Amino acid sequence: MTLSCLTASAQFGAPRENPKVPSVVADVVEDFKPASTNQGGKQYPMVNSQRMVRAQIKAPEATFVGLDIAGKIYIMTKDENGVWTGTSEPQDEGFHYYQLNIDGASVPDPGSKYYYGASRWGSGIDVPAQDEEFYTVKNVPQGSVNEVYYWSTVTEKMRHGYIYLPAEYYANPTKKFPVLYLQHGMGENETGWSAQGKTGIIMDNLIAEGKAVPFIIYMDNGLDVRRPGDPAPGQGGFGGSRPQGGPGQGGPRRGGFGGFNAFEEVLIKDIIPMVESKYRVIADTEHRAMAGLSMGGMQTHSITLANPTTFAYVGMFSGGTFNTEELKDAADFKKTNKVLFMSAGGRETGMVEGDRSVIKAAENLKGIGINAHSYVSPETAHEWQTWRRSLYQFAQLIFK
Amino acid sequence: MTLSCLTASAQFGAPRENPKVPSVVADVVEDFKPASTNQGGKQYPMVNSQRMVRAQIKAPEATFVGLDIAGKIYIMTKDENGVWTGTSEPQDEGFHYYQLNIDGASVPDPGSKYYYGASRWGSGIDVPAQDEEFYTVKNVPQGSVNEVYYWSTVTEKMRHGYIYLPAEYYANPTKKFPVLYLQHGMGENETGWSAQGKTGIIMDNLIAEGKAVPFIIYMDNGLDVRRPGDPAPGQGGFGGSRPQGGPGQGGPRRGGFGGFNAFEEVLIKDIIPMVESKYRVIADTEHRAMAGLSMGGMQTHSITLANPTTFAYVGMFSGGTFNTEELKDAADFKKTNKVLFMSAGGRETGMVEGDRSVIKAAENLKGIGINAHSYVSPETAHEWQTWRRSLYQFAQLIFK
Numbered sequence: 001m002t003l004s005c006l007t008a009s010a011q012f013g014a015p016r017e018n019p020k021v022p023s024v025v026a027d028v029v030e031d032f033k034p035a036s037t038n039q040g041g042k043q044y045p046m047v048n049s050q051r052m053v054r055a056q057i058k059a060p061e062a063t064f065v066g067l068d069i070a071g072k073i074y075i076m077t078k079d080e081n082g083v084w085t086g087t088s089e090p091q092d093e094g095f096h097y098y099q100l101n102i103d104g105a106s107v108p109d110p111g112s113k114y115y116y117g118a119s120r121w122g123s124g125i126d127v128p129a130q131d132e133e134f135y136t137v138k139n140v141p142q143g144s145v146n147e148v149y150y151w152s153t154v155t156e157k158m159r160h161g162y163i164y165l166p167a168e169y170y171a172n173p174t175k176k177f178p179v180l181y182l183q184h185g186m187g188e189n190e191t192g193w194s195a196q197g198k199t200g201i202i203m204d205n206l207i208a209e210g211k212a213v214p215f216i217i218y219m220d221n222g223l224d225v226r227r228p229g230d231p232a233p234g235q236g237g238f239g240g241s242r243p244q245g246g247p248g249q250g251g252p253r254r255g256g257f258g259g260f261n262a263f264e265e266v267l268i269k270d271i272i273p274m275v276e277s278k279y280r281v282i283a284d285t286e287h288r289a290m291a292g293l294s295m296g297g298m299q300t301h302s303i304t305l306a307n308p309t310t311f312a313y314v315g316m317f318s319g320g321t322f323n324t325e326e327l328k329d330a331a332d333f334k335k336t337n338k339v340l341f342m343s344a345g346g347r348e349t350g351m352v353e354g355d356r357s358v359i360k361a362a363e364n365l366k367g368i369g370i371n372a373h374s375y376v377s378p379e380t381a382h383e384w385q386t387w388r389r390s391l392y393q394f395a396q397l398i399f400k
Numbered sequence: 401m402t403l404s405c406l407t408a409s410a411q412f413g414a415p416r417e418n419p420k421v422p423s424v425v426a427d428v429v430e431d432f433k434p435a436s437t438n439q440g441g442k443q444y445p446m447v448n449s450q451r452m453v454r455a456q457i458k459a460p461e462a463t464f465v466g467l468d469i470a471g472k473i474y475i476m477t478k479d480e481n482g483v484w485t486g487t488s489e490p491q492d493e494g495f496h497y498y499q500l501n502i503d504g505a506s507v508p509d510p511g512s513k514y515y516y517g518a519s520r521w522g523s524g525i526d527v528p529a530q531d532e533e534f535y536t537v538k539n540v541p542q543g544s545v546n547e548v549y550y551w552s553t554v555t556e557k558m559r560h561g562y563i564y565l566p567a568e569y570y571a572n573p574t575k576k577f578p579v580l581y582l583q584h585g586m587g588e589n590e591t592g593w594s595a596q597g598k599t600g601i602i603m604d605n606l607i608a609e610g611k612a613v614p615f616i617i618y619m620d621n622g623l624d625v626r627r628p629g630d631p632a633p634g635q636g637g638f639g640g641s642r643p644q645g646g647p648g649q650g651g652p653r654r655g656g657f658g659g660f661n662a663f664e665e666v667l668i669k670d671i672i673p674m675v676e677s678k679y680r681v682i683a684d685t686e687h688r689a690m691a692g693l694s695m696g697g698m699q700t701h702s703i704t705l706a707n708p709t710t711f712a713y714v715g716m717f718s719g720g721t722f723n724t725e726e727l728k729d730a731a732d733f734k735k736t737n738k739v740l741f742m743s744a745g746g747r748e749t750g751m752v753e754g755d756r757s758v759i760k761a762a763e764n765l766k767g768i769g770i771n772a773h774s775y776v777s778p779e780t781a782h783e784w785q786t787w788r789r790s791l792y793q794f795a796q797l798i799f800k
Contacts, residue, residue: 039520057507059505061503062462062505063503064461102503103463104458104461104462104482105462107505107510108507110507114521120510137549137558139558142548142550146545146546147545147600149542149604150542151539170679174573278570278571
């Protein structure tokens with residue numbers, strides 16, 4: 001796959017000069033409600049039944065305030081109290097990063113909670129979705145998402161990740177569990193899957209309904225990986241030389257992906273041994289999975305190819321495809337793999353249409369004996385609703 | 401105690417009209433470094449060896465930008481590129497909430513990480529402290545801070561908290577542990593103790609050094625507690641009637657503390673049973689402690705008095721004092737209590753000087769047979785450095 005489908009995404013943290021467009025004022029249904037992602041007690045931002053986002057902020061001395069979402073800056077207008085309000089066009093269902101622009105300064109909206117994406121902590125908004133039940137907290141047996149620090153022998157520093165332990169981990173103190181290693185995208189970090197991805201909630205609900213077997217999920221930072229001697233961030237390179245000399249045709253090998261490859265070394269040498277020694281884990285290939293979104297999908301591609309007998313289940317969410325060329329002679333990978341899952345959002349046309357689509361790739365891979373699956377998230381783009389749904393689908397296929 | 405010592409604090413989320421003062425420009429030592437609380441890769445805000453804070457933001461069309469910290473707005477100045485910079489007076493050691501003001505809009509600084517305080521998610525900055533080693537992540541056996549959802553029979557909703565499990569909880573799968581219930585202050589929430597409080601790091605370090613015994617810490621939201629039928633937030637009342645009819649002379653009984661009392665019911669009926677059934681806990685009085693900062697200290701006061709045989713260890717950090725009047729006839733409390741700890745910041749003059757100080761209170765309580773301790777944090781105010789140090793002291797006294 002190419003990166004072209006990703007570079008348009010808000011995931012990439014380059015300064016944006018989005019076009020300024022008028023707020024929507026006509027044909028607006030006035031049934032706006034505070035977003036679920038708002039800070040407690042904050043009325044704005046709001047969303048209406050048309051999935052329009054309305055922001056508001058007091059800035060009495062400002063001369064320009066804009067709502068910057070999905071590639072456009074909607075021009076807000078000031079009332080006599082110095083309060084600015086503006087309304088966007090309809091947004092896709094699910095989670096979106098956004099920000100406010102006040103007289104040229106791009107700042108978080110004081111009304112929203114903050115999420116790490118586009119290489120910064122900033123505002124996010126959840127637009128209600130028809131299928132949001134699957135990521136809504138319910139009174140079912142609760143696992144937990146746990147913050148983890150560990151010593152990395154590779155970077156020679158303490159590192160930081162999160163681990164989801166299912167409810168049964170606590171209820172049954174002798175049982176051991178399979179583990180999925182789950183990675184975020186470019187410009188995101190180890191908090192993405194649990195915060196905007198709602199991983200713990202999705203899993204608790206799936207397990208309670210009997211749709212997924214209980215398993216552990218470990219989430220780390222796939223970019224912030226610098227070994228002693230690696231070039232500093234932004235100085236080019238790919239996070240240092242590839243340690244194991246894997247096939248290399250899988251993932252991207254170009255500038256700007258600092259840590260992309262070094263993460264493989266941390267995962268294999270530090271993370272998996274730490275998880276398998278600290279937690280009650282079934283420490284074999286058949287009970288080990290890897291998946292990721294976007295760049296994390298590319299890392300999954302590259303790492304599972306380079307370590308073909310380590311993971312039995314592989315998932316790439318908006319992260320490209322495996323092709324038959326690279327797998328047809330990969331006997332170890334084919335023998336080990338039990339499920340190869342590739343997904344994308346329906347609006348990611350490059351990934352869901354034509355010969356390079358996840359659908360076509362799965363068909364081709366089935367032809368060479370791979371248990372390949374594809375999934376297309378309806379009417380979503382390169383954003384979290386696609387990946388929440390992808391996890392929901394993938395989790396039902398693995399460790400069974 | 402009175403609330404007067406608290407109302408000046410940034411903890412209270414009322415809109416502030418802080419005075420605008422010039423940035424510091426003279427006698428500034430130019431050894432500024434990015435703050436440890438910055439977002440990854442962000443240069444600003446910075447702190448120098450004089451503990452001055454320097455903020456910077458690009459806002460080319462703004463006419464006013466200010467750095468709003470510790471009760472003053474420092475007027476920033478614009479360069480030819482539209483970048484505004486300003487420097488504060490020296491700040492106390494430790495963590496401070498702050499924000500930027502752009503043409504009248506109070507917004508988070510895009511350079512900092514965000515913390516919940518002053519009733520909002522907003523910017524925070526950690527000013528290096530002489531004793532920061534005790535809350536620095538080290539390569540010692542790591543416990544973890546875990547996110548917990550649970551069903552509340554009192555509010556009839558899912559609630560959310562955090563639990564710290566020490567390293568030995570994972571390493572020794574049959575051992576049971578004591579539990580400290582630890583509460584935040586007004587305008588804060590259940591994230592405060594683990595994020596700005598650094599609870600998990602402090603405990604891992606203390607346990608590794610053998611200064612504290614391994615114990616569990618549970619942290620919940622002491623304000624966001626609304627039972628069915630309770631008045632909505634901001635409609636007055638104290639979060640409903642007091643369920644157990646306790647003595648009532650301890651905590652505040654006035655408007656604006658929605659949830660203050662209802663929290664007692666959630667703690668006793670929901671949280672403690674949940675923790676004691678889900679985790680490996682020594683479920684008796686001698687292995688149960690409660691502490692809190694500021695409003696959380698007042699809740700500790702009120703709840704431990706109303707439930708005198710439930711907790712053996714009690715801590716109030718900048719949360720006032722127990723007095724001999726209320727304890728002299730409290731036979732159950734006196735028989736049960738093993739340590740009563742009261743602390744405050746050295747700059748909180750009302751709490752560290754005179755007859756109502758934590759020092760005097762501890763002396764008086766010793767006189768009636770209580771094992772009372774006081775602690776004064778050097779040169780800190782009603783802020784997190786005081787409470788980090790208080791936890792560090794208190795943790796060494798309990799469950800021994």
